[in-house]
Amino acid sequence: MFRALLSLALASFALLASAARYPSYGTLQTINSSGVLNVMINNTYSSVNLFDLHIQSDLANLIETLQANDTDIRVAVFSSANKDSFLAHININYFLPGYGASLTFNFLMACDMRFASTSPSVILSQLETSLGTNPGAAGAMYLSHLIGRGRTFEYVLSSYDVDTVTAERIGWINTAFATSSELHTYVQGLAARIALFPAAGIAGMKQEINAVNRPPREVSCRIRRT
Template sequence: MYPFHKNLVLFALSGLLSLINGNPVHQHDTRRLPWERTKSTGFGTLTTTSSNNGTILRVLMDNPPTNLYDYKLITDLYDLLSFVVPENLTVSAPPPKVMIFASADPDFWMGHYDGALFGTNPPFNESYTEELFTKNRAIVGMLKSLPTILIAEINGRATGSGNEFLVQCDMAFSGPNTILGAPEVAVGGVHGNGGIQHLVRLIGMQRTAEYMLTSSGIDALTAAEIGWVNRMYRSETKLRGAVDEIAGRIALFPAAGLNGTKAMIREFSAPPSTVEADIATIFRLEAGEKAPDAEYLRISKNQSRHFELGVPDNMVEIWD
């Protein structure tokens, strides 16, 4: 038999056996779903991979140099999540049952918000900052209400806004490079977006006070032991495999039961009024004599990667 014909027969047989066993020939979908993203979408900070017939969406964050929560990432996250809100859904494109947030940068999962958002550098100005915070409010609301189970797959630093985001996902799993924490208090700021209130629900009031008030980082193993994340895995490969397995199991079940259960669990999350109060406090502090973000830009040498690799534990150095 000629090699070409032999390969063709083998391919046909493998497809037939796959159909007999009830499994698709390919894991990844060929059709384009409305929420799929590539480097050419928006600011290009998000790329997505759809699997399990569109029931699982893996979101890869890549916003060099440190995955800052800046105007690019905020806008791209807002646009992505907006496609999954109930009023934008159609029967032909039901929402993914599970959405996984991972990072392309092994050192940074998601960083704090960009200090330049408060008018320090052009092209930012007060009205533009308020517009971005409006989108940020919407992101926080969508994390709570989306008809999709959200999983944070963390293997790198998740500080400031990164931590605020992960504690509002439905689950969080960490790899060995994970560092969590918040640098804001060290420069006279606050951890916002309801992050503190969610963290209190996860690890308790006194532990939250310890890590927030000392601007201390927490490693992956300790975070898992006290409930900051669900579990820690010893390698990036094991982390990815475990998250994929959990997502695959969830995706087997009817969406109605998944999202009804999520809604009941979310009754215990921080209300929208908490987020509004947090943002009001942030704006009040930024308008003070010594704005926290201006101070942070100064000591971090404009948020350099070298400095960010030490956050939040190196924040104490500015007071030595």
Template sequence: MPLTDTGYTALRVTREGAVATVTLDNPPINTLDRALVTDLIRFVRSVRDDDAVRVIVLESANPEFFSAHADLKWMFEPDELTELADDDGDPNLNPLQQLHERFRTLPQVTIAKLRGRLRAGGAELAMAADMRFAARGRTWLAQPETRMGIFPGGGGTQYLTRLLGRARALEVVLGAELFDTDLAERYGWINRAIAPEDLDAFVDSLARRIAALPPGVAEAAMQAIDAAEASGAVPDLLEEAQAHAKVYPAPPSVVERMRRAVTAGAQTRDGELDLEGLLDRLN
């Protein structure tokens, strides 16, 4: 399957030299829904064994939303999420964990270029990349799941702890606040916050530089760094999956709360601009 395949419905894939760019394009807010998850699974499968691609850049077509979060409909219809399970993936993980781990373990170097809001599953997808660079003052991150009555279950607890450490991961998950780029950079959630007008050029230059390394250099470097990390910081998604099963599928009270959230505007552009406030007003 060529990387420029036009059969995708919720993303676009282009390639220039050894750099592939994946643009999330799932209006209105780049929700991780059936269409986008299916396209991402398809892309990951097609690129894994493509030796011509050395670097993958993940970005959004929407400057307001990198990816809002996973489809809230899955709170009401958990069977639809279950149907997205990867037959070739770890059966002990949920479908979003499977997707994010497939992306995280790609042999290529992956870079998330962030603009707009990314929450919950959207933030987890970005954390599955090797590196994250964000437009300063125009990017916000959050894991608001506890406000919804659950907790991050698409890899979030493991990825956050790996990047931020336990205390800050707890702050992000239990506090469920929206982080701006300055704080996210200071905490290690992103590599750097970069002036919006410079972000594209910076990521493009970095991607090209990595792609131009002698064959095998980037792979060997990542292998060595991953080995150093394996002393205890490698994600334990099985533990997260077992814990998440205690809160999802959600009990009726949580499902009803999320129905009220959707009625109040969640998963619409206006509602998502202040999702945390919308959820708080449900109390």
């Protein structure tokens, strides 16, 4: 079951809502090796890996497949095929009439762990307030458990960009690495180690941790338009 997996994001931003079903994962390149599913995001419809309906649909299909099948996958690691952009913010058109705000999904905040490089090009942000809306799918709720209530207000209400050194210091990400090589080596090693252990133990521990630091689904999926 996918809920038993740990999800790790490389270099910035992980997971999502419902969408139309596609026959394949056109924007996702997947490799399953010894219990670790590496998922490389490659939105060829966008030069900046824009989070659009293509990515959303493919992620929905991937998650549905993992939920429906009894696989040996223990950990999902998300990375990017785009060297300049891990994942750009959601298509602003989603906020226009005719689109649902429920399409907004905070990819990074849905991950269980987050790792990044200290490259100046890696920036984190919750910019929804500047657009007159709020982070959908519990982005701000998750963030408040990571960096605290006061800091969440500071960064969400200001829509400030945050560098990864600062993000590591305040707990937004687990670790910021000096080089991409160090980043990938550590995350792959961590994923491989976790994948050695029984799925039941991983699932049980994840459920216990989530019980105290994640909002109920009926709350996290409630979207308020302004």
